[in-house]
Amino acid sequence: MCESCGCGNVKVSVKGGRKLKIPAGYHVHEDGSMHAHHDGAAATHHHHDGKHHSHEHGDLHHEHHEAGRRRVVELEKKILEKNDIAAEQNRGLFLKRRIAVVNIISSPGSGKTMLLEKTLDRLKGRIPCAVITGDVQTDNDARRLKGRGAKVHQIETLSSCHLNAQQISKSLKDVIDSKTRILFIENVGNLVCPAAFDLGEDFKIALLSVPEGEDKPVKYPVIFSSAKLVIITKTDLLPHLECDVRKMRRYIRQINPGVFIFELSAKTGEGMDAWIDYLEKLIE
Amino acid sequence: MHELALATSLVEQITSVMKYEGATKLHAVTVSIGKFSGIEKDALEFAFPLAADRTPAAGAKLKVKVSDMKLKCKACGRKTVAEMPLAKCGKCGSLDVEVTDGKEFIIKSMEIE
Numbered sequence: 001m002c003e004s005c006g007c008g009n010v011k012v013s014v015k016g017g018r019k020l021k022i023p024a025g026y027h028v029h030e031d032g033s034m035h036a037h038h039d040g041a042a043a044t045h046h047h048h049d050g051k052h053h054s055h056e057h058g059d060l061h062h063e064h065h066e067a068g069r070r071r072v073v074e075l076e077k078k079i080l081e082k083n084d085i086a087a088e089q090n091r092g093l094f095l096k097r098r099i100a101v102v103n104i105i106s107s108p109g110s111g112k113t114m115l116l117e118k119t120l121d122r123l124k125g126r127i128p129c130a131v132i133t134g135d136v137q138t139d140n141d142a143r144r145l146k147g148r149g150a151k152v153h154q155i156e157t158l159s160s161c162h163l164n165a166q167q168i169s170k171s172l173k174d175v176i177d178s179k180t181r182i183l184f185i186e187n188v189g190n191l192v193c194p195a196a197f198d199l200g201e202d203f204k205i206a207l208l209s210v211p212e213g214e215d216k217p218v219k220y221p222v223i224f225s226s227a228k229l230v231i232i233t234k235t236d237l238l239p240h241l242e243c244d245v246r247k248m249r250r251y252i253r254q255i256n257p258g259v260f261i262f263e264l265s266a267k268t269g270e271g272m273d274a275w276i277d278y279l280e281k282l283i284e
Numbered sequence: 285m286h287e288l289a290l291a292t293s294l295v296e297q298i299t300s301v302m303k304y305e306g307a308t309k310l311h312a313v314t315v316s317i318g319k320f321s322g323i324e325k326d327a328l329e330f331a332f333p334l335a336a337d338r339t340p341a342a343g344a345k346l347k348v349k350v351s352d353m354k355l356k357c358k359a360c361g362r363k364t365v366a367e368m369p370l371a372k373c374g375k376c377g378s379l380d381v382e383v384t385d386g387k388e389f390i391i392k393s394m395e396i397e
Contacts, residue, residue, distance in 0.1 A: 070396070077391040078297075083293070254370060257371060
């Protein structure tokens with residue numbers, strides 16, 4: 001058990017099976033988080049050789065008793081910890097400023113930008129919006145979205161296939177002001193990678209256009225399962241395709257039974273009223 | 285291919301633990317990835333040596349454990365292993381389930397010197 005905070009979830013073993021107690025003053029908790037005592041309080045700990053001594057916790061280097069010794073350290077350390085911390089900071093800021101934030105994810109070409117263009121046009125002058133849009137290269141999307149009443153910021157990720165929470169933190173000063181009520185984050189077009197990165201959003205929205213095929217939700221289950229809302233787009237193309245929307249909805253519900261599903265065509269405006277109404281209710 | 289970005293984060297976390305432990309060499313690292321994390325084992329194994337190059341993690345062996353996706357059924361209360369990609373209780377067949385495990389991406393252990 002940790003002698004500083006009393007938590008009992010510290011596991012460290014040395015190769016050969018001997019157990020050590022708290023080698024370096026950090027702890028692993030059941031939720032996978034890890035913490036160090038940086039309070040400077042003196043704490044006693046035990047060494048494998050049976051000696052006890054006191055030292056200042058918060059000292060990051062512990063060469064004095066372990067360096068040079070081959071050993072196994074057991075941890076539950078989150079690998080995307082830095083991203084998750086930045087995401088929580090973003091979330092705190094959004095909550096404080098009462099901004100609803102959605103992270104929009106889909107394949108390239110599913111109609112994210114077109115949907116946002118039409119959405120901004122409909123909300124212009126009524127609900128102050130902001131957009132952060134991510135692409136591997138070019139600011140084409142930002143140019144398409146400007147002049148529609150919202151502040152727009154383009155992130156060019158260069159080689160990266162997703163947005164991360166730190167990129168969002170850095171962009172916020174350019175798009176958010178005291179009036180902003182909704183922030184749309186248009187993620188890089190990709191159904192796989194963006195699902196792994198929390199940006200601090202309230203929830204994720206997955207877009208699926210009808211030409212993509214009915215079974216895409218089961219082919220890329222992670223994103224469709226983690227989205228709170230799925231928008232089936234480009235429904236104006238249905239007369240020209242063999243896509244069965246009922247089948248598509250069944251596939252979506254198969255991996256995410258309780259999800260909201262909208263069907264719309266941003267181009268013709270069909271189905272847009274329900275989506276706009278949803279956004280208005282979101283910030284009520 | 286976001287596994288290179290993930291491998292870079294992995295190397296950053298390894299480096300911070302090594303610094304903390306006063307270690308200079310990493311022999312092996314064991315990582316657990318959930319079946320539902322969206323992370324591909326092979327791609328991560330491919331990317332890790334590239335991300336580790338010229339860092340204290342260079343040359344280390346990466347062991348990847350893939351953990352199951354588990355569901356808790358809100359109807360019958362039981363916990364079952366999900367058969368991808370169906371989010372359905374393995375006992376009673378209810379669709380009213382919550383994903384409890386299978387999204388993690390964590391370092392389980394490190395062999396250091």
